[in-house]
Amino acid sequence: MPNWFCRLSVITLLTTCSAFSADKPPIIKLCIEDEDSYPWLLKNRPGLSIIMMQMVEKRLEVKMDIQPLPWKRCMEVVKHGIFDGLFKISFKADRMELGNFPMIGDKPDISKRMFDDSYSLYRLKGTNVDWDGKVIRNAEAGIGAQAGFSIVDQLKAMGITVDDGTRIADDNLRKLLVGRVAAVALQTQEGDASIAANADMRGKIERLSPPLAEKPYFLMLSKPFVTKYSEFSKLVWDAVAEVRESPEYKKQVQQFK
Structure with a gap:
C-alpha cells in the first residue's frame, strides 16, 4: 500500500x-x-x-x-x-x-x-449517439457507467439501459471500443485522462457536450x-x-x- x-x-x-x-x-x-x-x-x-x-x-x-x-x-x-x-x-x-x-x-x-466535477458521455467517432442536454438518442445498445456512481440512477431515470458492471474507467471505455455498449458515461476529467493515456483509444473516442451532469x-x-x-x-x-x-x-x- x-x-x-x-x-x-x-x-x-x-x-x-x-x-x-x-x-x-x-x-x-x-x-x-x-x-x-x-x-x-x-x-x-x-x-x-x-x-x-x-x-x-x-x-x-x-x-x-x-x-x-x-x-x-x-x-x-x-x-x-x-x-x-x-x-x-x-x-x-x-x-x-x-x-x-x-x-x-x-x-x-x-x-x-x-470540489465540483462533471459527468460526460463518450462515443466512438463516426457513430450517431447524441446528447442535446435533455435527451440521449441512438443508444439502444446501452450505456456503460461506473458501478456505484450517482450517474447510474440518472441514466436509468431517463429510460436508458445501463451496464455498470465495473468501476474502472478504462474497462468501461474498452466496452465501448468492442461494441458492447453504445456510449459510456464517465466523470469528465477521469474519462479525458484515460483516453489520453491509452493509444488504442486516442483518435477513436470522443466526448459529447454539454456534460450529462455537474455536481x-x-x-x-x-x-x-x-x-x-x-x-x-x-x-x-x-x-x-x-x-x-x-x-x-x-x-x-x-x-x-
Whole structure:
C-alpha cells in the first residue's frame, strides 16, 4: 500500500481557537475508493483530494488515517460506523442513510464542498449517439457507467439501459471500443485522462457536450461521529471550505498534472 495512504502526521501551530476548544477525537478514520479517479485520487501519488485533506489535517491539528477500499465497501463501513467518514461523494437523498453531509435545511451546503466535477458521455467517432442536454438518442445498445456512481440512477431515470458492471474507467471505455455498449458515461476529467493515456483509444473516442451532469463533491462523516463530535464536525467541514479557497491549495490545483 502506498505509504501516503497511511496516517498523516501533523505539526502546525496555525489552528483556529475554536478548533482547540471543541471536543475532538485523537484520530479521524476515513476511507476512499481504491481505484484511480483523476485528478482527485491516484494510486501512485497523492491526488488533489488527498492534498486537500492533508491541509485540513494541519488546520485542525488532528490525525487522519485514510484507507483505500472498494467503493461499495467504503460506503458500507461508514454506514455502520466502522470508519468515521469517506470522500469524495456527491449528494443523493438516499445517501443520507450512509452518513452526514454538511447541510443547510434539507439541502447540501455547497459552500462546504470539496470540489465540483462533471459527468460526460463518450462515443466512438463516426457513430450517431447524441446528447442535446435533455435527451440521449441512438443508444439502444446501452450505456456503460461506473458501478456505484450517482450517474447510474440518472441514466436509468431517463429510460436508458445501463451496464455498470465495473468501476474502472478504462474497462468501461474498452466496452465501448468492442461494441458492447453504445456510449459510456464517465466523470469528465477521469474519462479525458484515460483516453489520453491509452493509444488504442486516442483518435477513436470522443466526448459529447454539454456534460450529462455537474455536481459538488463532499466529505461525508458517519452518523456516530457527528453525534459524538457535533461541533467539531462543523469545524471539519469549515476547514474543507477554507482549504478549497486558500491560495496554497489553488496553487496545487493549477500545478497538478
